[in-house]
Amino acid sequence: MVDSMEQNNLVIKLRRDFRFWDVVFIGVGAMTGATIYLMAGQTISIAGTGILLAILFNYIITMLTGMTYAELSTIYPEAGGGYLFIEETLPKPFGFMSGWMSWFSHSIADAFYTVVFATGIVWLLQIYSVSIPISPDLFKKLIIVALLAIILLINYWGTSTTGKWQTYLTTAQISILVIFIVAGFIGIIYHPNFKNLLPLNLNITNIALAMGLLFVGFEGYEIIAQSSEEIENPEKNIPRAIFMSIAIVTIIYALLFLVMLINSGPNILGERGEFAVIWFGNQMIPYYGYGLMIMAMLIGSGATLNATVFSSIRVSFAMGRNGSLPKLFSHLHKKHNTPYIATLISGIIIGAMALFLPLDTIVAGASIMFLLLFTLVNIAVIVNRYQNPQLKRGYSIPLFPLVPILAIMTNLFVAAVLWYFSPEAWFVAIAWIEVGLLIYYFWAGKKEIEKPSRIVSPTKLKIEKKEYNILVPLSQEFPNSVKIATLIARRMDANLHLFSAIEVPINISPQSITYSDSLDKIKMMERMEKVAKKYGKTPEVTITVAHDTFRAIIDEVNENGINILFMTWRPKNVRRIIFGSTLEKVYKNPPCDMLIFRNHLEENINKISLILSKRKSGEFSFQIASYLAKELNCSLIIYEFTYDGNISIKGDQYLKLSREMGIEAEIIPMKSNGIMGKIFNISKESKLLIMAPPSEYMDGRLPPSTEPRIIGRLNGPVLIVRKVITEKEQDLSGMYHG
Numbered sequence: 001m002v003d004s005m006e007q008n009n010l011v012i013k014l015r016r017d018f019r020f021w022d023v024v025f026i027g028v029g030a031m032t033g034a035t036i037y038l039m040a041g042q043t044i045s046i047a048g049t050g051i052l053l054a055i056l057f058n059y060i061i062t063m064l065t066g067m068t069y070a071e072l073s074t075i076y077p078e079a080g081g082g083y084l085f086i087e088e089t090l091p092k093p094f095g096f097m098s099g100w101m102s103w104f105s106h107s108i109a110d111a112f113y114t115v116v117f118a119t120g121i122v123w124l125l126q127i128y129s130v131s132i133p134i135s136p137d138l139f140k141k142l143i144i145v146a147l148l149a150i151i152l153l154i155n156y157w158g159t160s161t162t163g164k165w166q167t168y169l170t171t172a173q174i175s176i177l178v179i180f181i182v183a184g185f186i187g188i189i190y191h192p193n194f195k196n197l198l199p200l201n202l203n204i205t206n207i208a209l210a211m212g213l214l215f216v217g218f219e220g221y222e223i224i225a226q227s228s229e230e231i232e233n234p235e236k237n238i239p240r241a242i243f244m245s246i247a248i249v250t251i252i253y254a255l256l257f258l259v260m261l262i263n264s265g266p267n268i269l270g271e272r273g274e275f276a277v278i279w280f281g282n283q284m285i286p287y288y289g290y291g292l293m294i295m296a297m298l299i300g301s302g303a304t305l306n307a308t309v310f311s312s313i314r315v316s317f318a319m320g321r322n323g324s325l326p327k328l329f330s331h332l333h334k335k336h337n338t339p340y341i342a343t344l345i346s347g348i349i350i351g352a353m354a355l356f357l358p359l360d361t362i363v364a365g366a367s368i369m370f371l372l373l374f375t376l377v378n379i380a381v382i383v384n385r386y387q388n389p390q391l392k393r394g395y396s397i398p399l400f401p402l403v404p405i406l407a408i409m410t411n412l413f414v415a416a417v418l419w420y421f422s423p424e425a426w427f428v429a430i431a432w433i434e435v436g437l438l439i440y441y442f443w444a445g446k447k448e449i450e451k452p453s454r455i456v457s458p459t460k461l462k463i464e465k466k467e468y469n470i471l472v473p474l475s476q477e478f479p480n481s482v483k484i485a486t487l488i489a490r491r492m493d494a495n496l497h498l499f500s501a502i503e504v505p506i507n508i509s510p511q512s513i514t515y516s517d518s519l520d521k522i523k524m525m526e527r528m529e530k531v532a533k534k535y536g537k538t539p540e541v542t543i544t545v546a547h548d549t550f551r552a553i554i555d556e557v558n559e560n561g562i563n564i565l566f567m568t569w570r571p572k573n574v575r576r577i578i579f580g581s582t583l584e585k586v587y588k589n590p591p592c593d594m595l596i597f598r599n600h601l602e603e604n605i606n607k608i609s610l611i612l613s614k615r616k617s618g619e620f621s622f623q624i625a626s627y628l629a630k631e632l633n634c635s636l637i638i639y640e641f642t643y644d645g646n647i648s649i650k651g652d653q654y655l656k657l658s659r660e661m662g663i664e665a666e667i668i669p670m671k672s673n674g675i676m677g678k679i680f681n682i683s684k685e686s687k688l689l690i691m692a693p694p695s696e697y698m699d700g701r702l703p704p705s706t707e708p709r710i711i712g713r714l715n716g717p718v719l720i721v722r723k724v725i726t727e728k729e730q731d732l733s734g735m736y737h738g
Contacts, residue, residue: 011542018230020237022167026227026307027245029170030220032177032252033304034116037297039213039363040257041269041276047210048266050201051257054210059250061211061414062218064407065374066246067397068381070239073225074394075384077234081226082377083315089380089387093440098376099319100436102222105369106312107346108428109216111353112362113308116301118143123278124294144354151309152347156333156340169303176296177252183284184259196265205417212418215367217253220304221245222370223311230510230547235394274359312350316342332517337504357428364418364425371415372429378404378411468494471562473553475500475582477524478568479531480601484628484719485566486535488595491627494563496539498528499556501549510545518543550585557591563725565591569598569711584708587722593620596720598711605634605687611679612640612651613692621721622654625690626661635664639682641697645671676710683714690719 018026044051072085080087083102087095118140125132132139201207221242224231231237260269260280269276281293317339320329329342353362382401384391397403419426470492472485482498489496502521504510525541532539540560546552557565567583583596610625612618629636636658640651647655647669658665670678675697683689691697694710711720 011540016230016232016234018227019232020241023224023227023231023237023241024244024248025167025170027221027224027241028174028248029166029300029303030223030307031217031245031249031304032170032173033300033302033307034113034297035214035217035363036253036256037277037293037300038116038119038274038359039217040260041271041273043210043213044257044261044266044276045270045273046213047203047206048201048270049197049199049261050203050207051210051266052254052261053200053202054207054214055250055253055257057207057410058211058214058218059246061407061410062221062246062250063243064403064410065378066221066242067395068374068378068404068407069221069225070242070395071393071397072377072381072384073228073238073242074235075388075391077228077231077238080315080318081222081228081311082373083318085225085384086376086380089384090376093437094376094380096319096324096440097433097436098373099315099324100439101369101373101376101433103312103315103319103346104349104432105219105366105373106308106315107349108353108362108369109219109366110305110308110312110350111357112216112359112366113301113305114144114147114350114354115140115359115362117147117298117305119274120294120297120301123275124291124298127290127294141355145351147305148347148351148354151305152343155309155313155343156338157336166303166307169299169306173296173300173303174248174252176292176299177256180281180284180289180293180296181252181255181259184256184263184280187263187284188259191263193262193265196262201266205420208414208417209421212367212371212414212421213363214253215371215414216363218246218249219370219374220249220307223307226311226314239395309346309350312346313339313342316346337502337513337517358424360422361424361428364422365428368415368418368425368429369432371411375408375411375415378407466493466495468492468564469497469560469562470494470564470566471497471499471553471556471560472566473499473501473549473556473582474525474528474568475549475570477527478597479528480717481566481568481597482528482531483535484597484601485595486532486537486539487631488564488566488624488627490536491631496532496537497556497560497562498525498532498539498541499553500525500543501552502543502545503549504545504547510547513545518545549582553582553586554591562592564593564595566595566597569596569708581708587708590722590724593724594720594722595624596711596722597718598714598720599717601717602687605632607635607637607687608632609637609639609682609686609689611682611689611691611697612638612654613696614650615692615696617692617696617721617723618650620723621690621692622657624719624721626658626663628688628690629658629663629665630661635666638665638667640667640669641672641675641678642669643672645669680714683716683718686716686718688717688719689714690721693720693722 043054047054069082076084076088078084081102083095083099086098121143122132122136122140126136224238224241224245228234228238231241260276264280264283269280272279278290278293278297282289285292316325316329319325320327320339320342329345330339331341332338333340357365381397381404385400468489470485470489472482474481486496488494500521502513502518504513521543525543529539529541542556544552544556553565556562565586567586569583570581587594587596608625608629610622613621625636638651638654638658640648642648642651647667651667651669655665655667676694679691679694679697693707695707711718
């Protein structure tokens with residue numbers, strides 16, 4: 001298949017979709033979302049004013065391990081995070097166990113975030129006196145099941161919008177928290193109760209215990225490392241994103257706890273328990289504070305769940321792909337390209353823990369598993385430095401090996417202290433580790449770890465550079481689209497680019513796609529290439545593996561200097577209705593001139609219909625119509641809407657140009673009343689209708705956003721010609737006779 005790809009000039013690209021701020025918001029969203037809302041009161045009751053020291057110390061130990069992640073991510077800018085670092089550096093059992101622990105760490109954290117979200121819904125209904133027909137506990141369990149079903153369905157469908165929504169949700173949540181922090185400082189100005197900060201609790205055990213319970217709110221930067229191979233300029237952006245996200249989260253935590261303590265005091269907050277943050281919100285903004293803070297709680301836990309679920313799925317998918325777990329974990333859905341079995345099994349584990357484990361056990365268990373995982377990662381960076389000093393490091397840990405040694409010691413200390421809070425959490429963690437060891441020594445350890453064949457693009461054939469370039473994105477086989485685009489390219493002496501995207505959901509990496517996953521798309525593009533060659537053009541063929549087809553198309557336009565983007569209209573299904581179609585996104589902000597084709601085309605057509613436009617696409621649409629009429633050797637019927645129903649000077653000029661080019665042409669003038677109805681009737685009667693965007697015939701009275709829907713309602717083969725890039729006026733005869 002590689003040889004045929006070389007002959008057919010096919011190039012396969014793996015896109016890096018995440019920019020710096022995309023990744024920062026993923027990290028911040030994964031950290032700020034849930035912990036403070038349910039655990040603030042409990043940690044204050046344990047550590048008192050020492051909670052501020054707990055936050056400071058958590059920042060320090062998080063930065064210690066964050067530096068380790070920053071260094072290893074620049075050495076191995078691939079998906080996997082801690083699992084990958086340990087697998088590449090430490091002996092086999094540690095590699096498997098790190099993946100096993102990482103999967104469980106993210107899954108139990110997901111269970112916690114699910115419980116937080118369900119708790120927020122119950123509180124919201126109770127505060128505003130909405131009656132719940134069943135017991136609150138049972139209602140909470142039903143919400144957990146419903147929420148997980150929605151999350152799993154989204155991950156089953158697969159969507160490229162996750163990164164954008166992560167940014168929106170995280171921004172909304174932080175904005176609400178900032179409102180309460182500002183309200184808290186205003187309260188301090190009027191009532192400066194600084195005595196509430198005294199005496200400062202310096203009990204090391206209590207501070208360490210509070211650190212352990214809050215630690216799950218500091219581990220989200222792991223997701224940044226898991227996304228390494230999808231981040232632009234990873235050597236620079238990964239360390240910056242890790243440090244930036246940790247700093248933002250710490251500042252928010254510290255300021256929120258500070259204003260809570262000064263305004264309300266540790267005793268009252270400790271007595272409020274899980275409800276402390278929500279209660280404080282209402283103290284700062286009476287009546288509305290409950291709803292606003294619970295809204296932040298729901299947004300935050302939803303964003304965190306959104307960010308963390310894909311991590312647990314990614315890890316289990318990666319372990320299935322390399323043989324550490326059964327192969328069924330690596331199966332991708334044929335239509336959606338999603339790891340549906342890994343999604344289902346991860347969902348079952350998350351749901352079971354959320355439904356049946358106590359909240360304290362879930363929180364402590366998540367912290368313990370992450371602390372143990374981070375301990376192994378710090379050991380790995382020490383071994384890696386001494387075993388592989390020659391490796392290029394985009395970032396190097398300062399004061400090595402002191403920093404990772406301190407990280408190991410502090411991680412183990414905080415994990416050990418959590419025994420005093422929840423022995424059950426340690427029992428759950430130990431049980432999961434023991435099951436992993438049994439699986440490794442009796443099954444996985446006897447198998448050879450497989451490295452799946454990555455997609456490697458062959459050498460690209462050189463094609464002569466042309467002034468004009470036409471790009472044809474294809475989601476499925478559209479031979480008529482390729483035929484029309486090829487005829488236009490041949491007439492314009494333009495390069496023809498055939499393009500298709502393998503869109504993968506956010507829960508798997510583009511680098512995880514292998515040739516076996518992409519064979520159907522490759523074969524489809526080979527067939528479309530043959531169509532282009534049949535009509536006289538050798539195209540450049542590109543397949544891009546990406547999370548977002550829209551962004552992939554825009555980048556392809558920019559990289560190749562595309563002048564005309566030729567897209568195919570497709571009927572909407574449920575998924576495109578919910579998430580929007582790629583065509584609508586491109587049409588809203590077109591990067592260049594566009595052609596949009598819909599419906600099938602008869603093999604031999606003898607007549608093309610053109611509806612003239614007086615606006616900027618009019619000349620371009622005539623140009624395209626004349627090209628196709630010449631290439632297909634058919635006649636051209638020109639429809640013109642005028643006020644009085646007579647042929648205009650411009651219409652007469654187009655008619656003369658057509659005949660000078662040897663095209664059999666006629667013009668039919670029509671009065672400009674009931675234009676859309678007449679356009680629909682013309683589309684029914686035409687073998688191929690070429691027209692400008694519908695809004696150009698309505699004198700700007702039709703919003704451009706409605707045009708894709710109107711295009712979908714037209715009958716018969718239609719080619720919409722949209723001029724975006726305005727060129728200087730030039731002599732028409734030179735354009736068409738050249």
